[in-house]
Amino acid sequence: MAKFILTFALAVLALQSQTPPQLPASQQPPPQQPSEVSTTISGDGGSAPRLAVPDFIAVTTDAESVAIARIVGQVLWDDLNYEREFQFIPRDVNSTIPKATSLTDIPFDRWRELNADGVVVGAVQKVANGVRVDVRIYNVRNHQTAFSRSYTASSANPRAFAHMASDEIFKMQRSLNGVAQSKLTFASDRDGERMGGTVESRQVKEIYIADYDGENQRRVTVLKTLNTFPRWSPDGRSIAYTSYRRGGGQIFISNIYQGTIEEVTKGPTENWLAAWSPDGSKLCIASPRGTSHTNLYVVNRDGSAFRQLTSDRSNNTTPTWSPSGNQIAFVSDRTGQPQIYTIGVDGTGFSRLTADYSDRPTWSPAPYNEIAFSARTGPGFDIRVLDLATRNVRQLTNGEGTNESPAFSPNGRHIAFTSTRSGKKQIFTIARDGRDLRQVTHTGNNEQPDWSPSPKETQR
Amino acid sequence: MKRTLMAMAVACVVAAVACGKKTPPVARPIPPPPPTAAGGGGDANRPPAPPEPVAPPLSVPAVPVPTDNISAASLDDLNRNSPLKPVFFELDSADLSRDGQKSLDETAALMKKYSSWMVTVEGHCDERGTAEYNLALGERRAGAARAYLVSLGISGDRLHIVSYGKEFPFDPGHDEAAFSKNRRAHFVITAK
Numbered sequence: 001m002a003k004f005i006l007t008f009a010l011a012v013l014a015l016q017s018q019t020p021p022q023l024p025a026s027q028q029p030p031p032q033q034p035s036e037v038s039t040t041i042s043g044d045g046g047s048a049p050r051l052a053v054p055d056f057i058a059v060t061t062d063a064e065s066v067a068i069a070r071i072v073g074q075v076l077w078d079d080l081n082y083e084r085e086f087q088f089i090p091r092d093v094n095s096t097i098p099k100a101t102s103l104t105d106i107p108f109d110r111w112r113e114l115n116a117d118g119v120v121v122g123a124v125q126k127v128a129n130g131v132r133v134d135v136r137i138y139n140v141r142n143h144q145t146a147f148s149r150s151y152t153a154s155s156a157n158p159r160a161f162a163h164m165a166s167d168e169i170f171k172m173q174r175s176l177n178g179v180a181q182s183k184l185t186f187a188s189d190r191d192g193e194r195m196g197g198t199v200e201s202r203q204v205k206e207i208y209i210a211d212y213d214g215e216n217q218r219r220v221t222v223l224k225t226l227n228t229f230p231r232w233s234p235d236g237r238s239i240a241y242t243s244y245r246r247g248g249g250q251i252f253i254s255n256i257y258q259g260t261i262e263e264v265t266k267g268p269t270e271n272w273l274a275a276w277s278p279d280g281s282k283l284c285i286a287s288p289r290g291t292s293h294t295n296l297y298v299v300n301r302d303g304s305a306f307r308q309l310t311s312d313r314s315n316n317t318t319p320t321w322s323p324s325g326n327q328i329a330f331v332s333d334r335t336g337q338p339q340i341y342t343i344g345v346d347g348t349g350f351s352r353l354t355a356d357y358s359d360r361p362t363w364s365p366a367p368y369n370e371i372a373f374s375a376r377t378g379p380g381f382d383i384r385v386l387d388l389a390t391r392n393v394r395q396l397t398n399g400e401g402t403n404e405s406p407a408f409s410p411n412g413r414h415i416a417f418t419s420t421r422s423g424k425k426q427i428f429t430i431a432r433d434g435r436d437l438r439q440v441t442h443t444g445n446n447e448q449p450d451w452s453p454s455p456k457e458t459q460r
Numbered sequence: 461m462k463r464t465l466m467a468m469a470v471a472c473v474v475a476a477v478a479c480g481k482k483t484p485p486v487a488r489p490i491p492p493p494p495p496t497a498a499g500g501g502g503d504a505n506r507p508p509a510p511p512e513p514v515a516p517p518l519s520v521p522a523v524p525v526p527t528d529n530i531s532a533a534s535l536d537d538l539n540r541n542s543p544l545k546p547v548f549f550e551l552d553s554a555d556l557s558r559d560g561q562k563s564l565d566e567t568a569a570l571m572k573k574y575s576s577w578m579v580t581v582e583g584h585c586d587e588r589g590t591a592e593y594n595l596a597l598g599e600r601r602a603g604a605a606r607a608y609l610v611s612l613g614i615s616g617d618r619l620h621i622v623s624y625g626k627e628f629p630f631d632p633g634h635d636e637a638a639f640s641k642n643r644r645a646h647f648v649i650t651a652k
Binding site: 226228286293404 | 588596600628
C-alpha cells in the first residue's frame, strides 16, 4: 500500500483552512456579509464591468515576494478573464498608469480616464508563517471598497492565492461559482513507462491531476499498467478509474488526500467506466458479466450490492448520472450503431436522445440540463451538446482532429475534452458556446478528462 | 515423444536428400532470353549440367535436433513469435470471417496438443470508435473468438478475456492498412 501513497503538498488545503488574519483597525474593511453586498461593480448600461488588474505590489521587496506578486497578479487576471463576466483594461495599458505603492494609494482619476469601473489591487508580503496576499477591488467611480480579502499560506503554490481570490470575487460580484480552484483529472502516458509482463512494448497510462488551467500537474497512480477513465467523486477527494492492474479492466478508487486505494470490483469478468452517483454513495459501471453483451450495473462504492440496470443483447456502456440522481444517460448500440439513451435508476423510463452516431455522454451540472457527447462527424468525432429541454443540439468543435470525452466544469460553463488537433492527444477546455479554446496539457498523450467539483461545493 | 523426434529427424534427412537431387548446388540461374530473340536457342547455349552430387552428409546427424521449438521456448519467446495467430475483424464488427475461423481451428488444434496452455484472448479495435465504446467492442471480439474455441472443445477455463479497446494499436498508422491490423483478437499464452 505504501507504494501508492501520495505525497501531496497540500498547499491548497492549507490555504482553505486559514482564516484571513484581521487587518489593523485603520485598514479594516466594512464587514462583508453575503446578504448585504451593496458594492457590486457594474458596467455602463448593463454591459460587463470593466476591470483594471495592475501588477500586484511586493510590500516585502525580496526576490521571492516580487516573483509571487507577479504570479498572483497575472494568474488572477487569467482567472477573472475565464468566465467572460468582466471586461479588462489591456495589460499593456496598465503599464502607462503610475504603479501603486500601497493598497490605498490608487490613481483613481487615471483609471477613470480609461473607463475602468473597478480596479483590482493586490499586495504581497512575507510573514512569519509564509506569505500574506491582500486583494481589494475598488469602485473607480465612488472610490469605495467593493471587495477585500486577506490570505496567508505557505509560498509553495502562489497560484492558489489567485484561484481562491478569483472564486470569491465571482461569488460576491457576480453571484457565480467560479472554477479557478477546481481541478482536472486525466489519463496520460507522458512518463513513457512500459508495462511489464508482455512481450509487446506497451506503454502504461497513469492517472494525473492538474489545476483547471493545466498548471500543477501531478501523478496520482503508480500502478505501472493501463489506467483509464478517471472520475472525480462528488466530494472531490477521490478518483474512480478503470485499471488493468489485475489483468482485465477493474474499477479502483484512489483517495488522493489519504493516499489509499480501494478495489471496487475484483472480476473475474471485466468492469469499466465507473460513474459516481451525485451523492457519492454508488457507482454505475459497464460490465459484460460473462456474456457477450456489455450492460450497466449499479454498485455501492464499497463494491457491495451489485444490481443490473440494463439487460439488453447489445452493448450498453459509458454511464453518466443526472444531477438529481434519478436518471442515467448511456450509450447503446442496440440499433446497430452507438446512440445515447436515458433510463431511470429504477430501470424504467427508457428513452433515446440522438439520431446520428453518438457516444460518450456527460450530463451537465444544474442549472443547465444538457448532455455533452462525441458525435461521429467524419473520420473523427466532434463535441456536441444536447439541451434536454429543447432537444436542440449545438456543436462546439468542427473537425479539427478528433474530439472526444467531454466533461463539464462544475459550473457548467466550460467543457474539457480530448483532441488530436495539435498532434498527440491533449486536453483542451472550451466555453459552452464554443469560444475560448485553451490547450491545458502538452507532454505525451493526455486524454479522458474529468473536471472536479469546486471546493465550495465540497465543503457543503 | 522420442519416437516422434526420431521420425521427424528421418523425415528431415529424406527431405534434405530429395532437395539435394532437385537443385544441384552449382547451378546458376539462367537469364531468360530477350523477348525479341527467336526462341529455341537458349537451351543450346546452356552449359552442360554438372554431375549429380551425392547427398551432402548432414553435419550433425547424431545429435537429435530439438524439432519441437514450441515445447522448448520460454513463454516470452513463444509470445514474441506466437504460434497462435490473431483473428481480424471488419469495422464495428465482431463477426468471425471464414479466414478467422480457419485461424481459430489451428489455434484450437495447438491448444489441444499443448493442453496445459492457458491463454488470454485480447480484444482490440482500431482508433475510429471512441475509447469508451471500443472497450465493449473489443470484449465482443475476444468473446467471439473464445466462444468459437469453446465450440471446438477447448475448455473455457483456459481462455481468459481482456478488452483493451483502442489502447494498444499494433500498427500506429492512421489508414485502413493499419486499422485492419488493429481490429483483432490477439492471443497471449500466459502459462504452459
